[in-house]
Amino acid sequence: MAETSAQTICVIIAAKNAADTIAKAVHSALAEGLVSEVVVVDDGSTDRTSDVARGADDGSGRLKILSFAQNRGPSAARNAAIAASQAPLIAILDADDFFFAGRFSPMLAEDGWDLLADNIAFISDPAALAVPERFETRPRTISLVDFVEGNISQRGKPRGEVGFLKPIMRRAFLDAHKIRYDEKLRLGEDYDLYLRALAKGARYKVIEHCGYGAVVRHDSLSSRHRTEDLRMLYEADEAILRDASLAPDARAVISRHRNHIRDRYEHRAFLDTKAQSGYAGALRRLLSRPQHIPSIAAGIFLDKLDGFRGRTSPVASSPSAVRYLLAGVPAGRK
Structure with missing residues (x-):
């Protein structure tokens, strides 16, 4: 039981x-x-x-x-x-x-x-x-x-x-x-x-x-997160990484996730600064954080690529009515 x-x-x-x-x-x-x-x-x-x-x-x-x-x-x-x-x-x-x-x-x-x-x-x-x-x-x-x-x-x-x-x-x-x-x-x-x-x-x-x-x-709440929410999330990863007892493989993968979220944050923060302060303000932010230039540049390039694909795609594919998170084996299949 x-x-x-x-x-x-x-x-x-x-x-x-x-x-x-x-x-x-x-x-x-x-x-x-x-x-x-x-x-x-x-x-x-x-x-x-x-x-x-x-x-x-x-x-x-x-x-x-x-x-x-x-x-x-x-x-x-x-x-x-x-x-x-x-x-x-x-x-x-x-x-x-x-x-x-x-x-x-x-x-x-x-x-x-x-x-x-x-x-x-x-x-x-x-x-x-x-x-x-x-x-x-x-x-x-x-x-x-x-x-x-x-x-x-x-x-x-x-x-x-x-x-x-x-x-x-x-x-x-x-x-x-x-x-x-x-x-x-x-x-x-x-x-x-x-x-x-x-x-x-x-x-x-x-x-x-x-x-x-x-x-x-x-239009769900989770799809409307703020730039600041991304910062809080990667800082939560950093808090966990301060645990000295973490195994090396755990530390490595959490660091990867932290970097993934931090890259998204830096990209969004750059775009926010550009919207609020223009190109000059965005450039000042970029030059003050040179270690994040590659991730910001990659994010901008991928945004442009997505926009180009959207304009050139003849028909946008409609999402499936039902999608399962896990690819299960149907019951009864041998």
Whole structure:
């Protein structure tokens, strides 16, 4: 019998101006029998997010709604929800996403983990998929190196970072190592928390069964990050790198991720300076940071190349209605 068979789950939903989607998220969480708590944190919304979430209550007494008077960011919202809940297992659900029915049973059949994730279906049209493709469970272990390498994006390819996975987390492990979300981060807060857990020895398993539906929205909060958010994220990597106990391979891959994010920051900061202070201001910034000239030049060249390809491409290819993060083996295939 799995060590988690008798344990229950708290689902945490941080929401800002999510009145159009929050009901589906709450309904899908409350529909799961293994869920004993659903905590929605209205993070300073200016719409009816709290009212709509309250209207999705099923009367079971499992739904709790917290409200921030002002927006404090997803990390603060999630930390508040963790503090207000008690279930031994914690699951994160974004306010514009949902669980497929029966998500947690295949997951909790697994033993030997502190973080446990399943496959994700990226869906451009939420009405297009009510039931995901059935994949074999096929558990695998993700090391710290695997995790960080899987979060270094490649330009021109669909985003598929391992950091998109939404694992169940053991509260006992987080508490034992005093791990919570870094409230300075408004980008990459999940990546940072999972990485700090892995650095403390967390066992991270993934199964290919799909139970999480991620709705692809070009106007999502995560797609509108500020330049400053990139700086905070690479500084979070630098904080982890100050741990003298990191193994050499872990230190090397985290440094690669830090450099990847820092290059993106320097490129964006250069463009911001040009927009605010003109070419003269941008040139002054560039000359004051000569070590970053190659990454800025590469970013500008790739922007131009992307623009050229967009102008010369006769027909833009339309995204698939459904894309799975993990390339699973369909159930029943020999």
